[in-house]
Amino acid sequence: RGYLNRPELTEERFLNDPFYPGERMYQTGDIARWTEEGLVEWLGRSDGQVKVRGYRIEPGEIEAAIRRIDGIREAAVTARTEHGETALYAYIEGRESDDVRAELATRLPAYMMPAQFIEMSEWPVTPSGKLDRRALPAPGGAADRQAYTAPRNVTEMKLCALWEEVLKNGPVGIRDHFFERGGHSLKATALVSRIAKEFGVQVPLQDIFARPTVEELASVIQDLEESPYEAIQPAQTQDTYPVSSAQKRMYVLQQLEDGGVGYNMPAVLELTGPLDRVRLEETFRQLVERHESLRTSFETGPDGEPVQRIHDSVPFQLDEAESADAFVRPFCLEEAPLFRAALVKESDERHLLLTDM
Structure with a gap:
C-alpha cells in the first residue's frame, strides 16, 4: 500500500518491479508465498518472534x-x-x-x-x-497451586480483594503468585493504580514482579511513605478545549490532504440471523450520547490554532450502503460525530455492518 500511495509508482510498475532503486530495504522476518490467484499468503516467521x-x-x-x-x-x-x-x-x-x-x-x-x-x-x-x-510441559494449573492461606491483617485483606478484582480469579491467598494466577504486565499496572487509590502509596511496577505475593507486597506497602491518591478531575465546561499534540498534527495533515482517508479506521462485521434495525440504530445513538469523544469536532480557533468542541448532542443515523468500497470517504472534522455506520443487506438473514471513524 505504501508503494501505491506514491504518485511516481503505478500499480503496474509496482507489480513488475516492486523494488525501488536506491532506497533502503528491510528484511521483516516474515515467510510468505505467492498463490496462484496472485495473493500473498503469510506462512509464519523465520525467527521465533x-x-x-x-x-x-x-x-x-x-x-x-x-x-x-x-x-x-x-x-x-x-x-x-x-x-x-x-x-x-x-x-x-x-x-x-x-x-x-x-x-x-x-x-x-x-x-x-x-x-x-x-x-x-x-x-x-x-x-x-x-x-x-x-x-x-504445559504450565501448571490449579492443581499445582499452593494451599490457600488466609490474610492475617487488614493490609493483606485489602490486597487480596484488589488482586481478585484485577485477576478476576479468586479467592486469593497471601502466598498465591500474581503471575501464576494469570497476571501480566497490564494487570500489574492496573494493580499499582488500585493500590495507590486504596492505600495512598505509590508501589513501583518492578516491585510487583520482584515480590509477587500478597504477603511480600504487604510488607512493601507498610514501608512506603504515604502519597495521597488524586483522581483526575474533569475540565471546567467551556465552548472549546485545547487539542493534544497528536490531535493537532492529525488536524493539520487532514487540512493539507484536503480531507483524505489516510486516518480513517473502517471495519466490517458480518451479521447473521434476523436483524432489528431500529434497535441497532438506537444502540449507536446511545453510544454517541454516552461518549464525549463521539460528540467532538475540530476547528480552527480565533488565534489560528486548532481546538476541539464537545457538543451536547449530535444527530446520528444508520445509513444504507451498496458496498464497503463506497462507504469509506473523508470526514469533515468540523462536523460531529466523526463516526458513521451503515448496513449492506445481502439477504433477510445476512447483513454487513460497516463502521468508520
Whole structure:
C-alpha cells in the first residue's frame, strides 16, 4: 500500500518491479508465498518472534537474559496461546523461580517478563539431542497451586480483594503468585493504580514482579511513605478545549490532504440471523450520547490554532450502503460525530455492518 500511495509508482510498475532503486530495504522476518490467484499468503516467521499484548518479542532475547543470571544451567522461553491470549513461559534449571523472576525484573522491561517460571530437572530432547520445545510441559494449573492461606491483617485483606478484582480469579491467598494466577504486565499496572487509590502509596511496577505475593507486597506497602491518591478531575465546561499534540498534527495533515482517508479506521462485521434495525440504530445513538469523544469536532480557533468542541448532542443515523468500497470517504472534522455506520443487506438473514471513524 505504501508503494501505491506514491504518485511516481503505478500499480503496474509496482507489480513488475516492486523494488525501488536506491532506497533502503528491510528484511521483516516474515515467510510468505505467492498463490496462484496472485495473493500473498503469510506462512509464519523465520525467527521465533511472537506478539504479546501488542509488543513484538523475541523469546531468544529473554532466554539470553536468563542465562546471564548466576547459577542458571539451562533456560528456554516459549509462547502459548490460551483463550485468545498469548503469554510467555520460562523454563529454568539451577535457581529457584522466585529468585530468577526478581533478578530478571531488574534487567528486562515489564512487557518482556514471562508470566510463569517452571523449574526443570530433566529436559525433553529430539533424536539429534537438541531441545524439543514442543515437548516442554504445559504450565501448571490449579492443581499445582499452593494451599490457600488466609490474610492475617487488614493490609493483606485489602490486597487480596484488589488482586481478585484485577485477576478476576479468586479467592486469593497471601502466598498465591500474581503471575501464576494469570497476571501480566497490564494487570500489574492496573494493580499499582488500585493500590495507590486504596492505600495512598505509590508501589513501583518492578516491585510487583520482584515480590509477587500478597504477603511480600504487604510488607512493601507498610514501608512506603504515604502519597495521597488524586483522581483526575474533569475540565471546567467551556465552548472549546485545547487539542493534544497528536490531535493537532492529525488536524493539520487532514487540512493539507484536503480531507483524505489516510486516518480513517473502517471495519466490517458480518451479521447473521434476523436483524432489528431500529434497535441497532438506537444502540449507536446511545453510544454517541454516552461518549464525549463521539460528540467532538475540530476547528480552527480565533488565534489560528486548532481546538476541539464537545457538543451536547449530535444527530446520528444508520445509513444504507451498496458496498464497503463506497462507504469509506473523508470526514469533515468540523462536523460531529466523526463516526458513521451503515448496513449492506445481502439477504433477510445476512447483513454487513460497516463502521468508520
